[in-house]
Amino acid sequence: MPLIHRQLRGLPCPPEWRSTVWRVRGTPTVPPERLVLTLDAYATQTGTRLTFADAPGLGALLQDLELAQDGEALPFSPQSSGRGVALDLPGHSGTEVSITHAGLMLTQPVAAADFEHLAGRNVLFAIIQDPQPEAVATWLRINMAEQGADGALLIQRSAPFMALPAWRQELAALLPSDIPVVLAECQQMLGAPDHPAQTSHAFAPDGPGKANRSYTNDPWRAPLTDMALWDVAHHRFLSAAGAVLHCDVSDLFPATEPSIFDAAKATESYLKFQGIRAYPWRLESPENPRHEHHACRRFDGGPSENVWCVAPQGPLKDAVWRPFRVSTVEPDPQSQSFSYYRCQALRTPGEPAAALAPKSGLIEEPGLVELIERHAGPIKHRAPPPLPAPPPGSLKNERILIVTTMKNEGPFILEWLAYHRAIGVTDFLVYTNDCTDGTDAMFDLLERKGYLRHLDNPFRAVGMKPQHAAYLDAQTQPEAAAADWVIPMDVDEYITIHTGDGTLHDLFEAVPDANMISMTWRLFGNGDLAEFTDELTTERFTRCAPEFIRKPHQAWGFKTMFRPLGYYRKFGVHRPKGLRPEALHLINWVNGSGAQQPEFMLRTGWRSTVLNWGYELVTLNHYAVRSAESYLVKRDRGRVNHVDRDQGLAYWFRMNNNAEESTQIQRMIPPQREELDRLLSDPEIAAQYQACLSAHRQRIDALMARPDYRALYDEVTGDRMTSLSKLHHCFGTATFLAGPDVIPADFHLRETPGFFSPDGTGDEDQDDANAPGGD
Numbered sequence: 001m002p003l004i005h006r007q008l009r010g011l012p013c014p015p016e017w018r019s020t021v022w023r024v025r026g027t028p029t030v031p032p033e034r035l036v037l038t039l040d041a042y043a044t045q046t047g048t049r050l051t052f053a054d055a056p057g058l059g060a061l062l063q064d065l066e067l068a069q070d071g072e073a074l075p076f077s078p079q080s081s082g083r084g085v086a087l088d089l090p091g092h093s094g095t096e097v098s099i100t101h102a103g104l105m106l107t108q109p110v111a112a113a114d115f116e117h118l119a120g121r122n123v124l125f126a127i128i129q130d131p132q133p134e135a136v137a138t139w140l141r142i143n144m145a146e147q148g149a150d151g152a153l154l155i156q157r158s159a160p161f162m163a164l165p166a167w168r169q170e171l172a173a174l175l176p177s178d179i180p181v182v183l184a185e186c187q188q189m190l191g192a193p194d195h196p197a198q199t200s201h202a203f204a205p206d207g208p209g210k211a212n213r214s215y216t217n218d219p220w221r222a223p224l225t226d227m228a229l230w231d232v233a234h235h236r237f238l239s240a241a242g243a244v245l246h247c248d249v250s251d252l253f254p255a256t257e258p259s260i261f262d263a264a265k266a267t268e269s270y271l272k273f274q275g276i277r278a279y280p281w282r283l284e285s286p287e288n289p290r291h292e293h294h295a296c297r298r299f300d301g302g303p304s305e306n307v308w309c310v311a312p313q314g315p316l317k318d319a320v321w322r323p324f325r326v327s328t329v330e331p332d333p334q335s336q337s338f339s340y341y342r343c344q345a346l347r348t349p350g351e352p353a354a355a356l357a358p359k360s361g362l363i364e365e366p367g368l369v370e371l372i373e374r375h376a377g378p379i380k381h382r383a384p385p386p387l388p389a390p391p392p393g394s395l396k397n398e399r400i401l402i403v404t405t406m407k408n409e410g411p412f413i414l415e416w417l418a419y420h421r422a423i424g425v426t427d428f429l430v431y432t433n434d435c436t437d438g439t440d441a442m443f444d445l446l447e448r449k450g451y452l453r454h455l456d457n458p459f460r461a462v463g464m465k466p467q468h469a470a471y472l473d474a475q476t477q478p479e480a481a482a483a484d485w486v487i488p489m490d491v492d493e494y495i496t497i498h499t500g501d502g503t504l505h506d507l508f509e510a511v512p513d514a515n516m517i518s519m520t521w522r523l524f525g526n527g528d529l530a531e532f533t534d535e536l537t538t539e540r541f542t543r544c545a546p547e548f549i550r551k552p553h554q555a556w557g558f559k560t561m562f563r564p565l566g567y568y569r570k571f572g573v574h575r576p577k578g579l580r581p582e583a584l585h586l587i588n589w590v591n592g593s594g595a596q597q598p599e600f601m602l603r604t605g606w607r608s609t610v611l612n613w614g615y616e617l618v619t620l621n622h623y624a625v626r627s628a629e630s631y632l633v634k635r636d637r638g639r640v641n642h643v644d645r646d647q648g649l650a651y652w653f654r655m656n657n658n659a660e661e662s663t664q665i666q667r668m669i670p671p672q673r674e675e676l677d678r679l680l681s682d683p684e685i686a687a688q689y690q691a692c693l694s695a696h697r698q699r700i701d702a703l704m705a706r707p708d709y710r711a712l713y714d715e716v717t718g719d720r721m722t723s724l725s726k727l728h729h730c731f732g733t734a735t736f737l738a739g740p741d742v743i744p745a746d747f748h749l750r751e752t753p754g755f756f757s758p759d760g761t762g763d764e765d766q767d768d769a770n771a772p773g774g775d
Contacts, residue, residue, distance in 0.1 A: 410692025
């Protein structure tokens with residue numbers, strides 16, 4: 001059967017009527033051709049129907065509207081058509097209708113009956129924007145074979161400048177000869193005037209980097225804003241169909257029992273269900289994507305959009321069709337037994353595979369591969385095969401490496417080194433830069449004594465932030481190659497193990513099959529201590545945040561120890577980065593309670609949520625501020641990762657948490673002191689330690705002599721900030737982002753402070769697992 005070509009013959013809105021019809025939406029930015037009056041007029045099974053475009057002022061227009069044929073008035077019955085209005089003319093069978101309002105008459109042509117072409121058939125219905133004819137033919141061929149489709153309606157949203165005759169001719173040559181395919185062209189500007197084309201990368205749901213690209217508005221091809229187009233499809237072409245599956249030409253529906261069409265005919269409602277977004281691993285020609293190029297899905301991606309299937313002659317024959325549902329009726333619960341594959345490259349032609357979804361999130365979808373190869377032969381570009389598991393008995397817990405970066409941390413090096421040696425760390429790879437307090441000299445000395453390896457941070461040479469540059473270099477070093485476990489962490493972080501005797505080997509024994517272990521921060525404050533001393537951090541600072549505290553979002557940040565098995569491509573600040581999806585089945589990542597990390601964390605994310613927080617086995621004590629005096633030095637040296645972010649009052653407010661007390665780590669003080677005494681028994685190390693203490697004290701004194709630092713010191717040690725450090729439960733995201741200046745000056749003095757938000761609303765406590773701001 002040849003291609004059945006039709007056109008929607010709507011009318012533009014006359015200038016004289018625009019103030020009435022478009023009074024709500026009309027703005028100077030809306031092009032005149034966007035102001036559409038009618039989409040179409042056509043014969044139905046009971047007469048003629050005029051479908052008006054979606055326009056807020058239609059009610060006012062209809063009050064004075066007159067319809068006539070050959071000078072005789074035609075009675076009409078208004079019907080809802082999405083957000084627009086349709087007028088039914090019962091019994092009318094003419095070829096045109098005159099529309100009169102405010103003394104102006106328009107002539108609306110009426111199309112002959114078209115519902116008969118697809119009567120009784122299982123119809124695929126799609127609204128398209130000039131797809132490749134081969135892709136349309138493949139879509140029909142596969143869905144005919146799998147689901148028993150035997151008809152199709154394509155509404156082509158076409159612009160006047162499209163070369164449609166050649167496109168139609170090419171499509172007709174590829175279509176099967178035994179099913180009717182109706183192609184209806186709509187040459188009206190119906191897209192959102194302030195959006196780019198729907199085929200733009202801006203609408204690729206998983207496309208990385210969308211925020212960094214610019215897009216040109218294209219109302220001819222932008223996403224539809226006119227729901228009335230579905231009314232035309234329903235009443236002009238599909239009212240007599242057996243069942244209609246509304247989808248996209250990128251969608252493939254594997255065979256089911258019963259078929260989607262049969263299930264829709266059998267229900268008193270309709271079917272509505274979601275699918276799986278499918279992606280190619282590689283595209284040789286992004287401009288010419290095909291269904292058969294797709295073999296993958298995102299393992300951590302969400303479902304595709306809703307599609308629906310309804311029997312137009314069934315109980316919902318008068319229901320209004322919408323893009324993603326039929327009227328407001330609840331769909332049949334059996335809808336959830338159906339699914340489909342949406343081939344995303346067809347929806348964004350011209351984009352390489354890497355622009356559609358991050359490859360680190362793609363894995364092969366066996367059902368899709370089977371479907372494609374059943375109809376199109378072997379897929380040329382497949383995802384890498386799964387990696388093999390390590391040989392039995394090959395994994396050990398003997399070499400444990402910490403990778404760290406430091407600048408001007410001289411007073412705190414030895415106690416931190418002693419503590420982590422005491423819990424079982426065997427190797428340290430330390431990067432420093434621009435030190436002025438003897439930190440680099442201390443590490444040179446410790447390297448010479450055999451305690452660690454010290455390297456200059458190459459951040460300037462590679463043009464990266466210091467921490468990122470160090471971790472990039474560390475993964476090339478022999479210590480990393482020899483390590484059984486790698487732990488990227490900082491000198492203000494202490495691993496606190498709650499199982500066994502408190503060593504890393506006790507932790508590994510508690511989760512013997514894990515190859516990644518995340519340690520959630522517990523933020524420790526200054527404990528209202530202002531002066532710097534050389535007492536142990538673990539002994540002096542015991543005030544901290546509650547275990548269950550979701551804000552600020554740094555409160556549940558984590559660091560991750562991992563086996564360097566190549567499952568990720570690079571070391572990261574909070575967790576390894578660059579997941580190799582072919583290793584997904586081998587990753588056994590647990591949280592601080594030994595529970596599996598949820599799938600959405602495997603590729604991105606740096607903080608725990610209510611779904612995956614846990615402290616039962618291990619915590620990472622984070623002494624981000626220490627004493628008020630030492631905090632001045634920390635602010636002076638800057639942040640090792642976020643070098644462009646000031647550590648002023650807002651940082652102190654977020655990170656200084658003194659609501660509760662925890663002394664769990666103190667059971668490890670005896671072995672820590674033993675290690676520290678061993679280090680200090682070396683006269684050279686002891687002398688360099690005293691030099692670092694002296695330099696730190698001198699820098700404090702110099703900063704306290706400056707008015708700006710003195711003012712900061714006075715503020716963080718004052719009654720207000722001291723009290724606020726115990727009231728973090730009263731604040732949400734907006735307050736922590738804005739800083740303490742937005743909090744009422746008397747808030748800390750109130751008997752029952754309650755919850756405060758700067759905009760007066762409640763807590764905006766969304767679990768932003770990937771929010772910026774890790775330390």
